[in-house]
Amino acid sequence: MAEIQGPGGPLPFIPDDVTVPQFLLDSQHPSRPVVTNAGNVWLIEDSTGRKVGYEEIRARTHGLANALHLRWNIGENDVVCIFSPNHMDYPAMIWAIHRLGAIVTTANPAYTAEELVHQLRTTSAKLILVHPWNVDTALAAAQAVGIPPENIALVDPLPASASKGSGFITLPELVKQGSSQPTSFTERKLKPGEAKTKLAFLSFSSGTTGLPKAVSIPHYSLVANIVQVATFLNGDTSPPESRGFRPGDVVFAALPFYHAYGLAFIMHALLFYGYTLVVVPKFNFVDMLKSIERYRINFLPTVPPMFVLLCKHPDVPKYDLSSVRSILCGAAPLFGELMEQLSKKFPKIKIGQGFGMTESFTMVAMLALDQHVGTPNSAGVLLPGITARVVRADGSLAPHGEAGQFVFKSPALALGYYNNEKATKETFVDGWLYSGDEVTINEKGELFVLDRIKELLKVRGFQVAPAEIEGYLLEHPDVADACVVSILDDYHGDLPLAFIVPSASAQERIKQDPAEADAIKAKLIKYVADGKIYYKQLTAGVVFTDVIPKNPSGKMLRRLLRDRAREMWKNGQLSSGVKPKL
Template identity: 25%
Template sequence: MFDVLNTVWEEMVAEGGPFEIVNREIHGALQRDFKTAPPNLAAFWQATEAHGNRDYLVYENERITYAQAHQITRSIAQYLHQKGVKPGDRVAIAMRNYPEYMLIYWAIVSMGASVVGMNAWWVDDEMTYALNDATPVFAFMDKERLERFERIRSQFPDLQVVAVRVADADLGCASSYSEVLTADSVWPEASLDGDQDACIFYTSGTTGRPKGAQLTHRSCIANALNMVFMTGVQGEALRRIAGAQPSPPSPPPVALVATPLFHVTANNCVAYLATLAGGTLVHMYKWDVVEAMRLIEAEKVTALSAVPVMSREIILHPDFHKYDLSSLSTMGGGGAALQPDLVHKIDQEMSTARPNTGYGMTETSGIITSMGADFFVAKPASCGRAVPTLEAKCVNEKGEALAAGEVGELWVRGSNVIKGYLNRPDATADSITDGWLHTGDVAYLDEDGCIFLVDRAKDMVIRGGENVYCAEVENAVFSHDAVAECAVFAVPDERLGEEVGAAVYLRPGHAVGADELKTHVASQLAPFKVPRHVWFVSDPLPRNANGKFVKRTLQETLALADAQ
C-alpha cells in the first residue's frame, strides 16, 4: 500500500508534475518549494472571485457568496488605505469566528499589510502585551474584545479601532464596521513580496509570554498547496490500489469551522483549503457538540477537522444516531494527536466519513503531515509522511540525524516554515538552525518515511530517571470504553522526583474504578508508566482557546488527597 503511495508521490512532485518541487533560497537557506505556487496572497485570494455566486460564508441565517465577499474585501482594503494603512503595517483582528473575520483577513493580506491574530480569550494584560509587541496601527474588534480594550485604551492612544457587530450606542471611540463598507470597492495599489509577513500568530507556549510567529505569504500558500497535494496523492494511490477508473472531480467542500480563526488549524488549514476549492465555511458562535451535529446535517458539511476531543464528543454523544451525518467524507483532528482508538471508532461508527489527521504547528504555517482513510487505519499510531515542501529528520541531543526507528527530536525544513519570531531574534536562533525548525516533538520515522509522534519534548514525566511519554499513557487510558476525556501529567514525588498522574472524565452512564483502569493500562504498558494517581472529575477537562486540554490547570487545582 505505502509502496503505491510513494510511487504516486514521486510522480506528482517530479519535474513537469502537477506539484513540481524546486529548491529556492528562502531566509538564507536552500529550501523546498512548489515551482508554480501563486506569488502572494493577493493573487491567491483574487483568483477565487471566479467562484462567483457560490456560498462562501455561512453563519446562523447569514450567507455571503464569493462575489459578495470580494466586493466587501475590496472596500475594507480601500478604507484602510484611506486611513493611512500602508504595505508592511500591521492590523489586528480581535473577535470570535464571525464571517467578518475572514473578509477582514483577506483584505489586509491582499493590500500588503499583515494580520495580527489576537487570541479572543486573552484578558486585559495579555491583550496589552500583544499590542505592545506587534504594534498594529489599526484593529478590528467585536463587542467583548472592545470592552476589554476600553480598559487599556489609554496605553494605545493612536490605535484606530473599528467595531464589528457593535451597536452605535456602544461604539465609544471606535468607528462602525458599516462605515468601512461605504468605501469604494477598489483594490489599493500594492507591491507584495512572497517572503514578507502575512500574519503574526501567537504561539501558546507552556512557559513565559507567547511568541509572535511570522507567517509569510510564501509559507501560507505552501501550506495550502501541501494540503491539496496530500488529499490528491492519497486519493490517487487508493484508486490505483483498487484498480478503479478516475472519478469525476468532487463538489466543493463544506467545512465546519470548529476552532478559532486566530490559530493556524482553522485559518490556514480549514479556511484556506475550502477557499481555494470554492467551498463553504460554516461558522459557529462557539463549540457545542449538539449544534455541530445539527449544522452538519442542515448544511451538508463534508469535512470536520478540529481538535480530536471534538470528534470524540460527536462519536460518544447519546444523540449521535439521531442526526444525519452522512454528508461527512472526512472526520478527524489537528492541533493534537488523534489517538488510535479514535481512528478506529471513526472508521467503525461513521457510515461515510473516513478518519484523517493533520499534525502541524504555528511555526510551519499549518501542517507538517497529513494522513487519512486506509493509510491512517493501517498505521493509526502514525501521523503520516512530511508534506512535500518539508524535509524531516529526527536528531539526537547533538543535532545528529538518527536512523529509521530511532527516537529523537523531530526537525523539519521547507518553505512553509515561518520567518521567525517577531522581536525575538534569540528565540528564532534557538528554534531554527540553517532553516531547520526544532519542533520540540519527540518522534521517529519508519521505513516508509511515516512519522510517529512519541510526545512533546517538554511534556514528559521523568519517573526515577525513566521517561514516560504522556501521549502514550493517554492512548492506553482512552482505549477503555468508559473514558470520554483524559489528560496525563507529572505529579511531584519525593522518592522518584515525579509520578504519573491522570485526570479522567467518564462517558455519561459508564463507570470504571481506578484499580480497573490501572489494570487496563498495565495490560498495554510497562508498570512504571501506569498512572500512580487517578482523579475522576465530574466535569469535562479544562481547555484552551484551541480546544486542547490545559494540563497546568489540572496540576494546580487537583488535590493529591483526592486522587485514587
C-alpha cells in the same frame, strides 16, 4: 535512516511575488481545482444560512481596505489586530489589511485583557477590529498599551442594551463607506522573491518556553502551504465519489480562525481547494450535529475533544450524519483507541489525523489518501515538499522506528520569532525547523508523535507554556516555588497541575490549622482562573510539595514531577473535576 521526503512531489511552481489575497482572489494556479459547487459559494453563515460567494468577498475586501486607508491611513507594515471569534467577514478583514501592505495579528477572543496587552505590545498594533463580545477586554487592553479608543472598530454593531462602545464605527459601515469612495490606495506588486520576506501575519505560538511568541509569517509561507495541501489532495486518483476530500464539498468551520489550524488550513487552503465553509463563531456539539444535517456537511476538521464527543455523546444517533465523508483530527495527538471506536461507529467515513505547527504555517502531515482509517496513533504521511529527519539527542539520525526529535524543512517555514533572535536561533537552524516533538517515522513514512521534548502542554489543542503559569503563580504571596506539569485526559489532552512549595507564611497558617491547606489550594486555583484564559487554568488541581527537584544548574526536573503526577492520577490520588461538555 536517511532523510524522508514527502510523497507526491515535486511541487508545482510557488509564486514568490504575490500577496495572499493576490494569490487567492486575483490569480489562477495549476494546483487549484475547477470548482463546480452551485453559485461558487465560499461561505455560509451557520446561524442564518446566508451565503457569500467570490464576487461579494472580493468587493467587501476592497471596500474595507479603502476605508481602513481613508480613516486610519493603514499602510505598509502597519499591524492590525483582529480580536474576534469566527465571522463571515474574517477573510475580508485579513485580505483587506494585506491589500494595503499591512500585517495581520489574530488574537484569541477568550483572552483576558492582560494576555491581549502582551500581544498588542509585542506586535505594536495600530488598530483593533473587535467583536462586540470582546469590546470591554479590547478597551482595557488598548488603554494599557496606548491605543486610542478611536482606533477600535467593531466587527458587528453592539446590541442596544450595551453600556459601552456605542460610539465605535462598525465593519459594515466601513465597507459601505469604502465602497462609495474613490480608491485611495495603490496595491503594490511585489518584486520577485519579496513574498518570502514580506510579513503577512504575526501569529502567536508558545515556542519553547515563556510567554507566547509572535511567529513571523511571510506571504510566501502561506501560499506555499496552500500549494502543498492542494498538490497532496490532487494526488487522489480514486473515483471522485469515493474520495474523502473533494472540491465543492462543504466543511464545518468552527475551529478558530485566529489559530493556525483554522487560519491557514481551513480558511485558506480549503477555500483555495474549492470547499464551502459553514462559519461557526462558537462551538456547541449538539449544534454541530444540527448543522451537519442542515447543510449536508462533508468534512469535519476536529480536535480531540470534538472527536471524543462524536464517539460518546448520546445525541449523535439522533441526527443524520450520512453526508460526512471525512474527519481529520489535529492540534494535539489522538489516542488510537478513539479512532478505532469512531471508525466502528461510522464505517463509511474516512478518519485520520494530521500534524501541523504555527512555525510551518501550518500542515506538515495528513492522513494518507489510500487509507480509509489512519494507522492508530499516526499523524499521517508528510506533505509534498517536506524533508524530514528524526534526530537523536547526540545529533545523529535515528533509523526507522527509533524515537528522536522531529526536524524538517518546508517551503512554508516561518522566518522565525518576531524580535526574538534567541528563540529563533533555538528553533530555526540552517533552514531546518526543530519541532520539539519526539517522534518516530516507520518504513511506510508514517509520522508518530510520542511526546514533547519542549515543555509545552497541549490543552484542548491549545499550546500552553508551563513557565507562563509558573511565573504567574510565583507572584502570589502563598507560593514559594512552582512547577506546572500535566495529567493526560482523552477529552482535553493535557490537564495542567501545579506542584507548589508553600511560602513560609502559608506553611505557618497550615501548621496552625491543617484545613487551611485546602483553602490555599482553592485560592490558587481561583487566582489562575481569574487571571488566565480558560485553557491555562489548573484543571487538575494543586499538589503541595516540600521541594521542586532541580539539577545542579537550577533547571527544574519537570519530568520527575510529571511522572509523579501521572502515577498519582493512575492510583486515584488526584481528581481533576473536569467533565466533557456534552
